[in-house]
Amino acid sequence: MLSAVRVLVTVNDAFGHVFPLVPTTLALAAAGHEVLLACPGTAANSVRLDGVLVREFHADDIAAPDFPPTLDRHERFIFAVTKRWPTAALRWTQSLLRDARGWKPDLVIVEPVEHAGRVVAAALGIPWVEHGWGFTLPADTNQRANEALVDLYTGAAATVQEPALRVDLGPASLQATDAPKVDRFRYVPWSPSAPSLPPPGPRPRILVTLGTYRNSKAAERLAAAARVVAATRVEVIVVLGKREVADLAWPPRVQTVDWVNMPFEVSRSQVVVHHGGAGTSYAAVVAGVPAVCLPQVGDQFRNAALLAAQGVCLSLEPEAVTEDRLRDLVISALDDPSAAQAAKSVGQQNAALPHVRELVARLSQLFG
Numbered sequence: 084m085l086s087a088v089r090v091l092v093t094v095n096d097a098f099g100h101v102f103p104l105v106p107t108t109l110a111l112a113a114a115g116h117e118v119l120l121a122c123p124g125t126a127a128n129s130v131r132l133d134g135v136l137v138r139e140f141h142a143d144d145i146a147a148p149d150f151p152p153t154l155d156r157h158e159r160f161i162f163a164v165t166k167r168w169p170t171a172a173l174r175w176t177q178s179l180l181r182d183a184r185g186w187k188p189d190l191v192i193v194e195p196v197e198h199a200g201r202v203v204a205a206a207l208g209i210p211w212v213e214h215g216w217g218f219t220l221p222a223d224t225n226q227r228a229n230e231a232l233v234d235l236y237t238g239a240a241a242t243v244q245e246p247a248l249r250v251d252l253g254p255a256s257l258q259a260t261d262a263p264k265v266d267r268f269r270y271v272p273w274s275p276s277a278p279s280l281p282p283p284g285p286r287p288r289i290l291v292t293l294g295t296y297r298n299s300k301a302a303e304r305l306a307a308a309a310r311v312v313a314a315t316r317v318e319v320i321v322v323l324g325k326r327e328v329a330d331l332a333w334p335p336r337v338q339t340v341d342w343v344n345m346p347f348e349v350s351r352s353q354v355v356v357h358h359g360g361a362g363t364s365y366a367a368v369v370a371g372v373p374a375v376c377l378p379q380v381g382d383q384f385r386n387a388a389l390l391a392a393q394g395v396c397l398s399l400e401p402e403a404v405t406e407d408r409l410r411d412l413v414i415s416a417l418d419d420p421s422a423a424q425a426a427k428s429v430g431q432q433n434a435a436l437p438h439v440r441e442l443v444a445r446l447s448q449l450f451g
Contacts, residue, residue: 088189088450089117093179093200095171096124096142098295099360100194103216103252106271107192107439108135114443119186123175123199129275140182142174156384161227163381164220168196169228176202176235183207190449195220198232205241210449215251217270217361218386219262247449250442253365254432257389266445269436272346272366280340280348284318287353287417292322292345293379294360301358301379304401306331308356308377311409313337317417320348346370354416359383359390359398368395368430373422375412377404394425 090111094101101122112118112134120127120135123142130137147167150159176199183203191211193200204211213225229236229243236242249263252270289312293301306328309321313334321339333339345363349355350370357363359378364386367374374396376387390396397412416422 086450087115087117089119089187090190090192091183091186091188091200091203092118092120092192093197093203094120094122094127094194095168095197096122096126098126098129099362100197100216101126101130102273102362103270104192104194104214105130105132105273107214107442108132110438110440110443114440116443119188121179121182121200123171123179131275138182140175141178142171143177145174147171160381160385161221164196164224165227166231169198170231172198172202172232173235175199176239179203180206180239190446195224196228198228198235201244202232202235202239202241205236205244206239210247211244212248212250212446212449213246215249215265217251217253217257217365218382218389219251219258219265220382221259221261222263248445252439253368254429254436256393256429256432257368259385259389266442267436268439268442270365270369270433271439272349272362272369274345274347274362274366275342277342277344280320280338280343280351283351286316286318288318288320288351289315289354289356289413289417290320290322290348290352291356292324292363293358293377294363294383295324295326296358296360296380300401302326302328302331304377304379304404306333307404307406308409309337309339310334311406312356312413314406315410315413315417317353320352322348354413356413359387361386364390364396365433368426369433371423371427371430373397373416373426375399375409375416377401377409393429394422395429396422 118135120137179199180203191200191204250266293305313319319337346366349366355367356375359376376396376398378384378387387398391398
């Protein structure tokens with residue numbers, strides 16, 4: 084049995100990077116370990132977890148590298164996961180390292196594109212574990228990211244170290260062919276608590292969300308999707324994701340809410356229209372609810388394609404969206420049972436995977 088240790092969990096400042104790691108973080112705390120969830124911003128502060136310390140660290144004002152203008156969609160995704168997100172570590176590694184020297188963690192767990200925790204683990208000479216979000220990134224992601232962070236390691240008197248363990252969530256069937264083999268565990272959807280919506284009425288309920296990631300066009304696209312879906316004479320719930328939408332008009336039958344317990348409300352919907360983020364994608368799969376994906380940025384296009392390949396969603400990219408096309412997809416998702424059947428099948432594959440509590444037990448091997 085693993086004796087109590089101190090575990091530092093590091094995440095970037097984005098809800099979609101924090102939430103997939105929460106079930107593992109809670110399992111660590113429930114097993115008696117001291118856990119510190121560290122973030123260079125406010126995203127982790129929305130998380131209040133029993134037995135877990137949550138700390139927002141000072142982040143220096145260093146701009147993220149701009150996307151080169153000539154990149155296509157796939158190249159922008161690769162740039163984001165190998166350069167833009169990893170170099171966020173430049174903003175807070177020194178502050179995190181100072182704190183870690185005093186707190187003295189025994190283990191660091193990092194999400195796939197967070198690198199400050201990796202530098203800290205290397206500087207302190209302790210093991211680190213990479214913990215994915217449910218859609219495993221390409222095999223060469225870490226190597227390419229490390230090339231941009233050589234000076235950061237040098238400044239910390241450290242060298243790049245390989246992870247003691249690399250794990251991810253969700254079934255192998257939802258992974259791309261360029262993903263490396265990792266130890267896989269069950270995806271357990273998690274969301275902060277929120278007031279429950281009224282129970283569904285006689286009309287089918289469709290939940291519409293485009294996540295929380297900052298995107299200048301997302302609010303307008305969210306409203307456009309809501310208008311189309313509302314025209315199908317269903318009950319429509321739009322989750323704004325803490326976006327400012329004061330200037331947007333909504334049809335009378337559309338209910339807008341700032342935030343919901345996404346796994347619970349998805350389970351009470353007949354179809355989810357979403358962006359392809361890992362959290363919402365897996366909430367739908369676990370609940371066996373079909374989806375229409377409208378990817379917006381980054382890995383959402385990749386995720387939507389993987390979901391569509393398994394038949395659990397119908398996908399439509401921004402440039403292909405028309406009112407007629409979107410309406411047809413929503414109606415198809417409602418009326419064709421194959422998407423729901425596919426979602427239930429993939430959900431069963433996920434449920435067959437070991438729970439993250441078993442990952443906590445697995446970590447004992449790192450300490451003898």
